[in-house]
Amino acid sequence: MRYLDEYRDAGLARALAARIRARATRPWTLMEICGGQTHTIMRYGLPELLPAEIELVHGPGCPVCVAPLEIVDRAIDIAGRPGVIFVSYGDMLRVPGSASDLFRVKAAGGDVRIAYSPMEAVKIARENPARPVVFFAIGFETTAPANAMAVSQAKREGLENFSMLVSHVLVPPAMRLILGSPSNRVQGFIAPGHVCSVMGYQEYETLSRDFHVPIVVGGFEPVDLLEAIAMLVDQLEEGRADLENQYSRSVTRTGSEAAHKIMDEVFEVTDRQWRGIGPIAASGFRLRAEYAAFDAERIFGAGDIHVREPEECIAALVMQGLKKPVDCPAFGTGCTPERPMGASMVSSEGACAAYYAYRRHTAEPGPSV
Numbered sequence: 001m002r003y004l005d006e007y008r009d010a011g012l013a014r015a016l017a018a019r020i021r022a023r024a025t026r027p028w029t030l031m032e033i034c035g036g037q038t039h040t041i042m043r044y045g046l047p048e049l050l051p052a053e054i055e056l057v058h059g060p061g062c063p064v065c066v067a068p069l070e071i072v073d074r075a076i077d078i079a080g081r082p083g084v085i086f087v088s089y090g091d092m093l094r095v096p097g098s099a100s101d102l103f104r105v106k107a108a109g110g111d112v113r114i115a116y117s118p119m120e121a122v123k124i125a126r127e128n129p130a131r132p133v134v135f136f137a138i139g140f141e142t143t144a145p146a147n148a149m150a151v152s153q154a155k156r157e158g159l160e161n162f163s164m165l166v167s168h169v170l171v172p173p174a175m176r177l178i179l180g181s182p183s184n185r186v187q188g189f190i191a192p193g194h195v196c197s198v199m200g201y202q203e204y205e206t207l208s209r210d211f212h213v214p215i216v217v218g219g220f221e222p223v224d225l226l227e228a229i230a231m232l233v234d235q236l237e238e239g240r241a242d243l244e245n246q247y248s249r250s251v252t253r254t255g256s257e258a259a260h261k262i263m264d265e266v267f268e269v270t271d272r273q274w275r276g277i278g279p280i281a282a283s284g285f286r287l288r289a290e291y292a293a294f295d296a297e298r299i300f301g302a303g304d305i306h307v308r309e310p311e312e313c314i315a316a317l318v319m320q321g322l323k324k325p326v327d328c329p330a331f332g333t334g335c336t337p338e339r340p341m342g343a344s345m346v347s348s349e350g351a352c353a354a355y356y357a358y359r360r361h362t363a364e365p366g367p368s369v
């Protein structure tokens with residue numbers, strides 16, 4: 001297949017669903033890691049195409065959802081300071097902190113600006129030399145190269161007013177946590193295609209071997225996902241646990257050499273706190289010491305804010321495949337996109353947002369491919 005339309009072809013999707021139905025002889029629980037994949041699954045009603053044996057649960061691959069409350073509170077603290085220009089991706093603005101959100105900081109007169117790339121923040125810093133400009137660098141491995149490039153560029157230009165509030169997380173340590181948990185239900189993974197296009201899939205080979213679990217690197221269109229599910233079901237039914245690459249049009253084993261180079265130059269691996277889940281060792285990036293002058297937490301002394309997550313939100317259980325968004329008592333009532341209690345309801349990659357947008361009630365079938 002060469003064109004995007006072919007990956008949304010209803011005939012191909014039905015043929016793959018038939019292949020899965022013919023192959024599945026017993027229940028299998030599969031997890032797609034990436035929130036973008038979750039949204040495709042819900043938008044195209046893929047669960048309704050699958051046989052009852054196949055249960056899809058939704059993984060932790062939504063960077064906004066796993067950003068801990070304390071980093072949101074640090075962002076709110078910095079954004080509200082006089083003179084600061086705070087630059088963020090749009091979907092962070094509605095994410096609730098413990099008492100406020102960035103949208104309210106903006107409404108109260110804070111200079112909070114939406115950007116689509118970190119280089120826009122560098123440009124703003126260049127144009128406003130007398131004001132501190134802070135970019136909120138949230139994301140998985142996918143956005144790390146662009147963020148690293150922005151910091152490197154700011155250093156080359158000597159932009160002393162530019163800094164980053166970094167909350168980068170890494171997928172494999174989170175998968176290791178899920179697989180190592182006594183309550184784990186996941187028997188096969190669809191690995192995140194975009195992350196793997198940057199990083200390659202060597203680490204996933206190790207995971208597959210260590211936990212004897214099948215992993216298929218998957219794309220983001222409905223046919224991609226159904227093909228990845230079919231590949232996982234084939235492996236499970238045959239008792240195999242291999243790493244396979246469904247998304248070979250974008251992903252190679254070693255990923256992007258240029259991306260690795262710039263990430264290694266600017267970032268180093270660190271422990272990170274995951275929203276609701278807690279600390280995961282070696283699960284994120286932070287700026288290297290050579291780039292400390294661009295570290296917003298150091299500059300603004302905002303690193304000592306620690307807060308408790310709201311107990312009502314079960315998003316952490318959803319992201320570990322233990323619950324579905326509709327199992328949350330607040331889903332669609334106390335928690336809606338207009339009045340979110342958790343980040344998963346407002347992020348463009350959140351599982352709760354996907355369920356709310358495409359299938360608000362369990363009994364209501366979603367749109368068909």
Ligand code: SF4
Nearest residue numbers: 313315328335342352
């Ligand atoms: S519906 Fe809202 S409160 Fe419930 S898990 Fe999702 S984000 Fe959290």
